[in-house]
Amino acid sequence: QQQVKQSPQSLIVQKGGISIINCAYENTAFDYFPWYQQFPGKGPALLIAIRPDVSEKKEGRFTISFNKSAKQFSLHIMDSQPGDSATYFCAAIPSGGYNKLIFGAGTRLAVHP
Amino acid sequence: DAGVTQSPTHLIKTRGQQVTLRCSPKSGHDTVSWYQQALGQGPQFIFQYYEEEERQRGNFPDRFSGHQFPNYSSELNVNALLLGDSALYLCASSSTGARWNSPLHFGNGTRLTVT
Numbered sequence: 001q002q003q004v005k006q007s008p009q010s011l012i013v014q015k016g017g018i019s020i021i022n023c024a025y026e027n028t029a030f031d032y033f034p035w036y037q038q039f040p041g042k043g044p045a046l047l048i049a050i051r052p053d054v055s056e057k058k059e060g061r062f063t064i065s066f067n068k069s070a071k072q073f074s075l076h077i078m079d080s081q082p083g084d085s086a087t088y089f090c091a092a093i094p095s096g097g098y099n100k101l102i103f104g105a106g107t108r109l110a111v112h113p
Numbered sequence: 114d115a116g117v118t119q120s121p122t123h124l125i126k127t128r129g130q131q132v133t134l135r136c137s138p139k140s141g142h143d144t145v146s147w148y149q150q151a152l153g154q155g156p157q158f159i160f161q162y163y164e165e166e167e168r169q170r171g172n173f174p175d176r177f178s179g180h181q182f183p184n185y186s187s188e189l190n191v192n193a194l195l196l197g198d199s200a201l202y203l204c205a206s207s208s209t210g211a212r213w214n215s216p217l218h219f220g221n222g223t224r225l226t227v228t
Contacts, residue, residue, distance in 0.1 A: 044156065046216050106153070
């Protein structure tokens with residue numbers, strides 16, 4: 001069964017610090033690796049995504065690093081802010097043409113002022 | 114521009130009952146997917162509807178069924194409810210047949226509690 005493993009389960013960072021969340025996958029047949037942000041009482045919202053033929057993608061304070069040989073990818077949040085406090089999910093879309101998402105278990109991030 | 118809307122927001126049912134959850138996709142979207150999110154877990158894919166047919170299905174029993182209407186809205190039905198069905202049920206929509214690079218837009222979910 002295709003799986004995506006995410007760590008840590010929870011993370012506390014001081015304002016201005018760097019938040020790092022890691023994910024690993026167990027199957028190479030994935031087309032796309034999105035990250036989602038979820039606030040309490042809300043559905044997940046797409047944050048940033050990367051294709052497996054790209055090693056890094058940056059959008060504002062958010063950067064994805066992708067290591068295809070190690071089957072690992074990570075999210076870095078630079079200059080973390082209290083408003084970034086949320087649950088973050090990595091995901092992977094299996095090859096096959098349709099965007100069925102395989103989610104990690106999530107990381108609850110708390111940014112303290 | 115309305116996003117994905119789901120109803121009801123909360124629901125309490127008894128074991129053995131049946132439930133129907135509803136979803137209206139984001140304007141312009143033609144594909145609807147349903148996910149189950151247990152407390153403290155990531156969402157799990159249930160199934161996806163496109164052109165009024167179930168196109169993909171996750172590892173869920175036949176008690177979970179769905180439907181898509183000509184206006185692209187969708188329903189999720191769960192029969193013979195179990196305590197373990199208690200979860201947040203998320204609807205997500207996308208466009209153009211939901212190819213891998215078509216972003217999913219999620220609703221805020223329906224919180225189902227089975228007692």
